[in-house]
Amino acid sequence: MVLINMSTVLIILGTIVLTWFVANELFHSPKARIKILWREIFKLTREITKYNSEDSVADSLIKKSYEKAISKKKKMINALLDYHFDSEEDEEYIDENRP
Numbered sequence: 001m002v003l004i005n006m007s008t009v010l011i012i013l014g015t016i017v018l019t020w021f022v023a024n025e026l027f028h029s030p031k032a033r034i035k036i037l038w039r040e041i042f043k044l045t046r047e048i049t050k051y052n053s054e055d056s057v058a059d060s061l062i063k064k065s066y067e068k069a070i071s072k073k074k075k076m077i078n079a080l081l082d083y084h085f086d087s088e089e090d091e092e093y094i095d096e097n098r099p
Contacts, residue, residue, distance in 0.1 A: 030084035034097055037073045037080075041099075044070050074099040 048066045051059040
């Protein structure tokens with residue numbers, strides 16, 4: 001039987017809480033989510049430039065699906081900005097990130 005002293009337990013719990021907090025801020029906060037969505041929009045925009053020929057039906061269908069995905073991501077960004085940020089306090093952040 002292994003006995004663990006109280007300081008070891010507190011260190012382990014502190015590490016777990018700190019790890020959870022950092023992960024939450026990096027991946028689940030509204031600002032992180034907006035940053036991820038903008039990154040995805042830029043990737044999709046880069047993909048659209050590969051399909052410039054308007055003669056091909058397949059290219060236009062692919063382009064249309066990318067544009068639809070970009071539109072949905074922009075709506076998600078707007079919804080996050082409207083829900084999580086105050087229009088008066090965070091006006092500068094909202095103006096910088098509004099599509």
